Amino acid sequence: MVVLEVLNPVAPQRGTANALKPNPRPKTLDNKTVGLVWSGTHGGDVALKRAGEMLQQRFKGVKVNFYTGGNYPTPPNVLKQAGAESDVVIGATAD
Amino acid sequence: MIEVEKMGKPAIPIVSGRFDSDAAASSRAFGMPDLQWVVVPRIYRNLPIDDCVKQTEDAINDIVKKLTSNGSAKPVEAPKIEPHERFQGADRFEAAMRMNDEFMKRDLGDGFPLLPATREAVDALLKGTKLPKDHVVCDMPPGFGIATVEKIAINAALAGAKPEHMPVIIAAVKGLSQIGGQGGKSLLMSTSPQAPLLVVNGPIAQQLGLNPRAALGPGKDNQVNIVIGRAFYLCMKNIGYWYPNQMDMDTIGTTRKFVMCVAENEAMSPWEPFHVDKGFKRTDSTISIFVTDGELDVQDQGNTTAEGLLKNLAYGISFGTYNIQGKGGGGERLIFMPPDVAKPIGDQEFSKQAAREFIHKHASISLGKAIQYMPLKGEARVAERWRFLEGLTEEQRIQIQVPVLKSEEDCYIVVVGADRAKTAVFPSGPAPVTVGIDQFRP
Numbered sequence: 109m110v111v112l113e114v115l116n117p118v119a120p121q122r123g124t125a126n127a128l129k130p131n132p133r134p135k136t137l138d139n140k141t142v143g144l145v146w147s148g149t150h151g152g153d154v155a156l157k158r159a160g161e162m163l164q165q166r167f168k169g170v171k172v173n174f175y176t177g178g179n180y181p182t183p184p185n186v187l188k189q190a191g192a193e194s195d196v197v198i199g200a201t202a203d
Numbered sequence: 204m205i206e207v208e209k210m211g212k213p214a215i216p217i218v219s220g221r222f223d224s225d226a227a228a229s230s231r232a233f234g235m236p237d238l239q240w241v242v243v244p245r246i247y248r249n250l251p252i253d254d255c256v257k258q259t260e261d262a263i264n265d266i267v268k269k270l271t272s273n274g275s276a277k278p279v280e281a282p283k284i285e286p287h288e289r290f291q292g293a294d295r296f297e298a299a300m301r302m303n304d305e306f307m308k309r310d311l312g313d314g315f316p317l318l319p320a321t322r323e324a325v326d327a328l329l330k331g332t333k334l335p336k337d338h339v340v341c342d343m344p345p346g347f348g349i350a351t352v353e354k355i356a357i358n359a360a361l362a363g364a365k366p367e368h369m370p371v372i373i374a375a376v377k378g379l380s381q382i383g384g385q386g387g388k389s390l391l392m393s394t395s396p397q398a399p400l401l402v403v404n405g406p407i408a409q410q411l412g413l414n415p416r417a418a419l420g421p422g423k424d425n426q427v428n429i430v431i432g433r434a435f436y437l438c439m440k441n442i443g444y445w446y447p448n449q450m451d452m453d454t455i456g457t458t459r460k461f462v463m464c465v466a467e468n469e470a471m472s473p474w475e476p477f478h479v480d481k482g483f484k485r486t487d488s489t490i491s492i493f494v495t496d497g498e499l500d501v502q503d504q505g506n507t508t509a510e511g512l513l514k515n516l517a518y519g520i521s522f523g524t525y526n527i528q529g530k531g532g533g534g535e536r537l538i539f540m541p542p543d544v545a546k547p548i549g550d551q552e553f554s555k556q557a558a559r560e561f562i563h564k565h566a567s568i569s570l571g572k573a574i575q576y577m578p579l580k581g582e583a584r585v586a587e588r589w590r591f592l593e594g595l596t597e598e599q600r601i602q603i604q605v606p607v608l609k610s611e612e613d614c615y616i617v618v619v620g621a622d623r624a625k626t627a628v629f630p631s632g633p634a635p636v637t638v639g640i641d642q643f644r645p
Contacts, residue, residue, distance in 0.1 A: 109292070111298065112291075112299060112301075113289050114290070114302055115320045115357045117311055117354065118441045119350060119354045119441065120348065122234075122342045127236050127237075128234055130235060131212060133213050134213070134271060137270060148584040149247075149584070150247065150578070151248050151249075155243075155258075158259045163267070187206045187207055191206075191210035191211075191212050191214075192210070194212060197207045197213070198266065200216065201216065
């Protein structure tokens with residue numbers, strides 16, 4: 109029996125080496141501001157707007173803000189504004 | 204959405220079924236393996252409105268859950284990377300076949316048999332560069348794996364590369380990381396078939412035996428072209444995490460992803476080589492990384508004047524789509540011009556720059572046809588200055604002619620090819636990057 113030892117070609121990723129955890133979630137979306145970030149592609153706006161409507165129906169006092177930079181990836185300034193003005197954010201690239 | 208999470212706010216993307224694995228791979232690559240997302244069955248982009256609404260309504264419970272429950276999904280585990288792996292067999296051949304079976308299962312190759320990257324094989328390759336094995340060349344896109352010289356050598360060993368190929372492969376890896384936005388990350392992950400194409404200039408091309416003639420096909424003439432391109436592709440895969448259906452989301456794919464490395468046919472060019480255009484000396488050895496998005500043969504059946512040859516090329520590159528987003532405008536073209544086209548043009552006192560200007564001047568397309576891919580209504584990506592198009596009829600839009608290229612700077616001429624006036628044209632972009640190879644030689 110022959111044993112062939114080889115080196116692993118797969119490299120570790122920078123992203124997993126410096127991994128961050130997602131933020132704690134609120135218990136409810138009551139009285140929260142929901143940011144909707146659209147990449148500008150067909151259908152994504154429809155999805156986000158419908159999701160926003162349904163959240164407003166399901167929770168009290170939900171405010172919805174809609175953001176788009178008109179392109180993918182969403183420009184940093186638009187993401188920054190959405191993050192600053194919202195309690196939670198939903199994004200859609202339509203893919 | 205990771206950028207929003209980094210600002211301290213919970214954020215979730217809605218992704219479509221096939222992109223679930225892409226979301227998992229991307230969340231690892233971009234630094235938040237436990238990012239939460241919601242999956243809907245179909246891609247929104249070409250769905251009727253009613254279907255967009257319906258699949259969103261069906262996902263609302265999951266949207267609420269992912270926004271209000273901590274750890275509501277199982278954390279995504281990063282794959283464990285063992286430094287060595289062992290395979291047994293009755294003999295070395297059988298053990299190598301078992302390695303291939305296992306690597307194929309994990310999609311670590313290109314579908315062809317891989318050579319074993321033994322310690323001895325890798326050490327031999329490491330002698331091909333002056334860099335130490337733990338030197339980090341870059342974080343390689345699109346998945347930003349850490350490209351140490353040793354990991355590059357391991358992938359080069361799988362491809363069958365030789366030590367003298369190492370400086371070229373290292374330079375190519377470095378070059379990719381310098382292309383466009385984050386090494387062309389979004390393009391590489393696109394559902395369109397963007398693929399790198401490597402062009403070597405300078406003395407090393409001949410020293411290694413890179414073919415500058417019929418340089419893109421299979422066979423013995425292109426052995427070095429194939430091996431270096433293959434080594435680079437395997438680096439993209441196993442270091443850059445360019446795995447199909449994870450961070451390479453092609454709809455159909457392309458054979459150009461069997462990456463090829465060609466040499467410019469400097470000896471038969473009437474002009475200075477490409478790397479001299481980029482500020483290098485003729486005696487420097489370089490590699491240029493182009494990202495291509497298609498390929499077309501432009502034949503010429505008898506033009507002999509420079510104007511005739513160039514007009515044929517200008518008309519031949521006049522295809523494709525036109526960008527009416529952001530700054531937008533025309534695209535880019537990489538032109539592999541064979542000596543039988545380049546030489547008469549150069550002999551008739553057209554500099555390369557004059558040839559590029561001539562091509563740009565004569566290459567135009569119908570705007571209406573070139574934007575049909577993107578309906579104007581309901582499309583936020585259309586720039587304000589193009590909004591007037593919504594008020595025109597289709598026939599009026601078709602009558603508008605626009606230049607194929609933004610400027611002559613976006614036309615890259617590289618002399619490649621054997622005898623015959625058949626030019627290869629590649630839609631390309633973002634702009635290529637040229638990296639010196641000599642700095643990596645022993």
